[in-house]
Amino acid sequence: MEDAVNKKLIVANWKTNPTTLREARILSGSIEAGVKSIKDVEIVICPPFPYLSNIKRQISNVKLGAQNCFWEQSGAYTGEVSPAMLKDLGCDYVIIGHSERKKHFGETNEIINKKLKAAFKAGLSAILCIGEDRRDSFDRRGHWTKEPDPEIKDQISGALAGLRKPRLSKISIAYEPVWAIGTGNPATPDDVFSVKLFVRKILSELYDRKIADSVRVLYGGSTDKKNAASFIKDGRADGLLVGGASLDVEEFTEMITNILRL
Numbered sequence: 458m459e460d461a462v463n464k465k466l467i468v469a470n471w472k473t474n475p476t477t478l479r480e481a482r483i484l485s486g487s488i489e490a491g492v493k494s495i496k497d498v499e500i501v502i503c504p505p506f507p508y509l510s511n512i513k514r515q516i517s518n519v520k521l522g523a524q525n526c527f528w529e530q531s532g533a534y535t536g537e538v539s540p541a542m543l544k545d546l547g548c549d550y551v552i553i554g555h556s557e558r559k560k561h562f563g564e565t566n567e568i569i570n571k572k573l574k575a576a577f578k579a580g581l582s583a584i585l586c587i588g589e590d591r592r593d594s595f596d597r598r599g600h601w602t603k604e605p606d607p608e609i610k611d612q613i614s615g616a617l618a619g620l621r622k623p624r625l626s627k628i629s630i631a632y633e634p635v636w637a638i639g640t641g642n643p644a645t646p647d648d649v650f651s652v653k654l655f656v657r658k659i660l661s662e663l664y665d666r667k668i669a670d671s672v673r674v675l676y677g678g679s680t681d682k683k684n685a686a687s688f689i690k691d692g693r694a695d696g697l698l699v700g701g702a703s704l705d706v707e708e709f710t711e712m713i714t715n716i717l718r719l
């Protein structure tokens with residue numbers, strides 16, 4: 458398969474870490490310095506909301522993303538953060554539909570669809586998370602035993618409902634199997650490749666082949682400096698969504714240099 462997308466996308470999802478602005482600035486400053494000579498990979502850091510504007514002033518080699526957004530741009534919605542605000546603070550990206558948001562905050566495919574539409578309206582690019590809950594589809598050696606979980610198809614078609622073709626140029630899809638997140642038990646590169654093909658097939662059905670080939674498909678779930686390159690090389694992922702390892706500057710920058718060595 459010809460990959461239309463050449464620049465890999467590496468996204469750091471800090472989740473609810475660290476607990477002080479001081480630590481957040483040290484982390485972003487070190488990542489910024491650590492990747493300064495890297496041009497061929499697009500790197501995005503996604504700190505918690507309160508740190509965004511401060512960190513924005515500190516970075517130029519990496520882009521800024523948020524971990525979530527609301528589905529309206531403004532109004533009487535106490536506690537919410539809108540995509541328009543994120544754009545104004547200098548965010549280019551927003552992660553939408555992370556499995557932790559589904560688990561702890563009840564996000565449904567319908568909510569994710571509304572958030573995606575609002576993010577695009579505000580001019581943000583989105584990283585849409587998808588992934589099955591259980592590892593049923595694998596045999597004991599960890600290989601797919603059947604087609605990827607149909608849940609993935611529902612997640613993609615639900616999230617993209619009503620979105621027209623031009624919007625798809627602003628989306629990346631991150632395959633993040635729930636069982637692999639923060640468990641130290643990543644998917645195999647073969648799994649990632651199967652899901653990438655499955656995602657492409659779904660996008661071809663929903664849109665067309667050209668769109669399907671142009672959307673970056675990332676992998677996330679227990680990635681680290683040892684396995685990062687294999688997901689890109691053998692799993693043919695177009696990038697990674699990195700949780701725990703992105704809080705360790707050395708680990709994170711080595712993941713990127715290992716990918717560049719491919």
Ligand code: PGA
Binds near residue numbers: 470678680700701
């Ligand atoms: P992990 O998290 O790399 O710590 O497994 C990935 C994610 O939740 O995006």
